[in-house]
Amino acid sequence: NKDGSGKSGVWVINKSLSVEKVIVYFRNKLRNVNEIYIGNFVGLSPSEELGYENRHIVEFNKMNFAGMTKENWNGFTYTKQGAVSPIKYIR
Numbered sequence: 001n002k003d004g005s006g007k008s009g010v011w012v013i014n015k016s017l018s019v020e021k022v023i024v025y026f027r028n029k030l031r032n033v034n035e036i037y038i039g040n041f042v043g044l045s046p047s048e049e050l051g052y053e054n055r056h057i058v059e060f061n062k063m064n065f066a067g068m069t070k071e072n073w074n075g076f077t078y079t080k081q082g083a084v085s086p087i088k089y090i091r
Helices: 073-077
Strands: 008-012 023-027 031-047 055-070
Touching: 008 023, 023 055
Parallel strands: none
Antiparallel strands: 008 055, 023 031, 031 055
């Protein structure tokens, strides 16, 4: 949303983590660049999608554009090629 609030995905996520920030890595295929956004974690809500009841939606606010990277997901998260998890926890 324009005010920086929103929701992301239907994720398999650890519900017991203590989270402060959400970092969104967005593949902008039209511009051939990956955009990075950082916001405040608000909470999790359960998925209502059929077949995905064990997943959650990440809610956030005060999301702001932080920059761009040409790194792919694995390079950005320092994970091995072939690692496909869309969630990365940073401590």
